[in-house]
Amino acid sequence: MRAVLITPPLHSHLRAFEALSRELVRRGHEAIFLTEPGIALEDGVAQATLPGPPARPQPRRLLAEIVTGARRTDRLCREGLGVLRGLSPDLVLGDQMEPASGLLARALGVPLVSVACAVPMDPEPGIPLPFLGWPHDPSADGLRRNRGGERVADLLMTPQLRVIRQWAQSWSLGNLRRLQDCLSPDLALSQMAPGFDYPRPANGCHIAPVGPFRKGQVAQDFPADIAPDPGRPFVYASLGTLQGHRAGLLARIARACRQAGAQVLVSHAGSLTDDQACAIPADWVRSFVPQQAVLARADLCVTHAGLNTALECLAAGVPMLALPLTHDQPGVAARIAHCGAGLRLHPWQRSTARIAAAVRTLLDDPGYRQTARRFAAQAGTWEGAAGAIDRVEALFTAPRPATA
Template identity: 45%
Template sequence: MTHHALICPPFHSHVRAFEAIGGALLRRGHTVSFLLNAGGGALVEAGGFGVEEVGAVRTPCRSPGRNPAGLFGILRTVRASADRTRALCDGGPAILRRIGAEIVLADQMEPAGGLLAEHLGLPFLSVAAALPIDPHPSLPSPFLGWPYDPSPEGLKRNRGGERVSRLLLHRQREAIQSAAQRFGLRSRSRLEECLSPLATIAQTVPGFDFPRPPSPRHFAVGPFRSTEAVEIGGLVLPFARRPGVPLVFCSLGTLQGHRLSIFHAVARACRRLGWHLVVAHCGRLSVEQAASIDADLVTDFLPQRAMLALADLCVSHGGLNTALDAVEAGVPVLAIPIAYDQPGVAARLLHHGAGLRLARRRLDVDDVVAALRRLHGEPRFAARARAIGAEIRGAGGAERAAELVERFAASASYSRELALA
């Protein structure tokens, strides 16, 4: 059996995804330990994992900043990300040696995973808990809401977006470059230069992603979900649904649930339509703020997949996990992207006809009403969501990811034995 080290950003959605893969590995008899920035251990809910932390707590792990959108918000987010990478590279080598880590599962969004593994001579696999960042000229950055456009004009725009991204990610590039130099590794400065040469395991199935060139190193296995999660079905809502009235579920995720103005706009739109609305703010609103939202139910958390099994439509920030859960349930999505890879998720919903997108700034209730009417009134949106959902259910998820990890771990071990022979 093998000791796996899981390295990911200390954010709820990333830790949950890694917990699901780690749980599958635990059931197979392996040892699994998280290596997280200080404070991140509090996010690990399941038992059986080792948890190691490095550095000092700088910001609450559920929120890297209240306003990550806009230029200054982006720069703050990049600075915080670079600080986390430096802390992991400073304290990680000693910890990974002490616990006897044999293979690393590295989140694509945390370059320290690949840097540490290479430094210690450990095999590692990349895990795309967010949209994959594997580069290709025809694919815009996942942080951009651009459509898929392989024409010469589209390729030119993608190149321009890449140049802008490099400028914005200056702090992160410096952190990568410094760690690589300190570890005696080949020179590098970009996230994609820290990806595994063995494989990337991604949540996004082909039916949800943009067309991606075939690669023997890219495996799309669908959402990483724990088998211990609440079963779909059986959720009882504390209000009586009127026959034939659509039910809308609105969630802005664990990092954006404080966006009260968006909740208000969605609530006013649903009231104008006479539709039911359930809001989950993920603990980011005060009691007074939550009470100001005119919805049938406003709460902190709900079992999301069970909720979506009851819903007709989903309004979301475009978080990947919420979008995948929605289409798995055959529910179209109205995406209102805010930051990170959410614009890219919204662009993919549009590309595949499984949802619509509205801009967050100056969000107009009339526009929300019109979008919800279209999503509910045009059957093609639900049909496309159901088609992607069928692909997700057959992709394998966390169990398939664990199988791949075992396969590549065995292959890497055999290669090392040959080298030493």
């Protein structure tokens, strides 16, 4: 089987797709990434590059990011179809955040498997779009609220939706209008841990929650220059690789943790200057830390609610205080609160006093840690990339209905 993989050039998405690629190759299949020029992949990963200039840098502001994403989709459709025809793939593995994967697979007439690196986008009554931190609510009021959120999303995503409609019409693919219309109806591979997502009884039977694709990473050592006092709570705070520049919020988190009587380690992913880092009143401030090793010692994680960090916390049995910032982080934070593995604070709730109160609650109430530890007890059964490719192979070998 020859599979072509298509994903936006976001660090966590590329690493997740690389894990799927390696598992495909390990089983004797071919796996080839379709990318714009200038996208660096890990050693040994096959890559087919579009012609033309390098990809535009990924902006940080939402509207600029939407415009950049629409341009990337247009380029993949405009230049990628010819490249794919030359590759003759048997299957397209497409990121749910890149609608070109669904458009190209349909144009080629090959099976599509959708990949949800973050919160699955598949429609389900009662479940809001991933970027909304609303609860699961299948009541009439909940459905009405979700429809309102979808209308707002359509307005924000106008550049992307325009590109989808243009190429769907150009290739006679039918009435494809939104990102959700470009998803696979057959199989969606999700990095969600089983039991972490909202229930999906109506449309979720094709979604496979296999847990993080990247499993069995190299063992990490706890930093030798950090020595937490075992007699006091130890809190780890990180806003991820893209939001570590928020020095003011990191400083409030550090002050709040210390007010709550906890030690705090802050990681900013190399996004702060030395002066900015020194101004954060934490016990330790570092550019990067071995996150899994730190979580193995932590009593609590204060996080932006990126899915990768949330899953690592669940695997380590560490409760979370979620402070979502952008993208699908509100949806991840809502699920952290929904399953009982932590609390979340909305943007208007992030004073030092509110954060300190939430930290105290999470440290004092054992229920949050017990819930997180129940996930940790199951983490060894999460299937990861191996389970994902099991399902891909099963789909590929299953008899397909005859066409008229």
